Amino acid sequence: MSQSYTRTAIALHWVIALGMLIAIALGFYMTNLSLSPFKLKLFSWHKWLGVTIFLLASLRLVWRLTHPAPALPDTMDNWEKQIAHAVHVALYVLMFSIPLSGWLMSSAAGFPVVFLGLIPLPDLLAKNKELAAMLKQVHFLLNMSLLALVGLHVGAALKHHFVLKDNVMAQMLPWLGRGKSK
Amino acid sequence: MKIWQQSLLACSLIGVSLSTQAVTFNKVLLEQSQLSFVSKQMNVPVEGKFKEFSAKLNFDPAKVEAASAELNIVLSSIDAGSNEANDEVKSKGWFNVQAFPTAKFVAKSVKSLGSDRFEVAGEMSIKGKTNPVTAPFTLKITGKTGVLEGSFPLKRLQFNIGEGAWSDTDTVADEVQIRFKLVVSE
Ligand code: HEM
Numbered sequence: 603m604s605q606s607y608t609r610t611a612i613a614l615h616w617v618i619a620l621g622m623l624i625a626i627a628l629g630f631y632m633t634n635l636s637l638s639p640f641k642l643k644l645f646s647w648h649k650w651l652g653v654t655i656f657l658l659a660s661l662r663l664v665w666r667l668t669h670p671a672p673a674l675p676d677t678m679d680n681w682e683k684q685i686a687h688a689v690h691v692a693l694y695v696l697m698f699s700i701p702l703s704g705w706l707m708s709s710a711a712g713f714p715v716v717f718l719g720l721i722p723l724p725d726l727l728a729k730n731k732e733l734a735a736m737l738k739q740v741h742f743l744l745n746m747s748l749l750a751l752v753g754l755h756v757g758a759a760l761k762h763h764f765v766l767k768d769n770v771m772a773q774m775l776p777w778l779g780r781g782k783s784k
Numbered sequence: 785m786k787i788w789q790q791s792l793l794a795c796s797l798i799g800v801s802l803s804t805q806a807v808t809f810n811k812v813l814l815e816q817s818q819l820s821f822v823s824k825q826m827n828v829p830v831e832g833k834f835k836e837f838s839a840k841l842n843f844d845p846a847k848v849e850a851a852s853a854e855l856n857i858v859l860s861s862i863d864a865g866s867n868e869a870n871d872e873v874k875s876k877g878w879f880n881v882q883a884f885p886t887a888k889f890v891a892k893s894v895k896s897l898g899s900d901r902f903e904v905a906g907e908m909s910i911k912g913k914t915n916p917v918t919a920p921f922t923l924k925i926t927g928k929t930g931v932l933e934g935s936f937p938l939k940r941l942q943f944n945i946g947e948g949a950w951s952d953t954d955t956v957a958d959e960v961q962i963r964f965k966l967v968v969s970e
Contacts, residue, residue, distance in 0.1 A: 637868050637869065637871075637872045638949060639949050639950060639952050639955035639956070640949075642825050642826055642955050642956070643826065643955060645826075646826040646828070711866065712830065712831065712865050712866070713825075713828060713830060713865070713866075714828055714829060715828070716826070716827050716828045719826055719827040719828075720827070
């Protein structure tokens, strides 16, 4: 096991985290607007951002599988390590399933996705309004799960840093200066 | 002339006379006919259709000069792809269906482009504005019915369809592709 994350892993972690945060804010904001050209623009930007996150998540998964993460400290109980690991796996699943459900919903609603307004993605489903409504619920619920898990994930990281005072959070934030010291 | 050449000539003459046999299509089978369109929103092709329209037609493919056609489209029957869009496009800035409930197309001339291909030129009236449009179409005949199918680009802003903020063509393109499929019979 390596001592810290690679720079690539750290960059992907933060870029995807920021991207998902913006996608969530955009998602909630845009759905409450009444129809306007601005709303159509936001919907497209949301989809493009989501597809970008999907691509980055693919890269990240490949990177993760080829570059092992640093081991969790031995001060942690086994069950704590297992929960941390399970949350990480679930977060990976959501990085893929959220954009995928969005793409499926868009297809089912009869709106093909044209990435960046340039690259038409294939329609995964034929137009079907009931299915689109159901997938909208799925997209929403997956996002709710994401928010809950991110809460847990961030809470745990902060506990490591401020309560346990180990280097777990600093491994993802090397400029905190506790990266390799412990 | 050799015998085989003669028979070939005879065959082709029969063929010509068969294909030019007078069929005048003057009924439109609305149940089987379709009027749809594809608009581009943020470069995304979105399909829609008009569920209700009526059509008058008199078309003999061998005598295109005498052709006449008129199409009346009930604008409130629009399906623009989503409920939200349906409400929007009926409003004042779009079709203003309260004040202008129907759109009308009147054919002015039809010309033959060879074999089963034709082109119609006519006038489109929407929302109080009339503009010329031309559309190529094909006519496929089986027995006594024919399928007349074509498409043409319509510039929505020529008819003030989508005013104000919606006149921004970066979001909704000016050109809307109109597709028609009319099943016609004698
Ligand atoms: C990581 C990526 C993504 C995140 C975090 C995300 C998040 C969200 C959130 C929080 C909402 C609001 C949910 C609601 O109020 O119902 C939303 C709505 C939406 N998302 Fe995403 N999304 C992502 C990717 C995508 C992708 C890739 C697409 C399509 C290609 C997409 C299409 C949509 C659509 C169409 C809506 C609006 C649903 C509606 O009101 O009809 N999303 N998204």
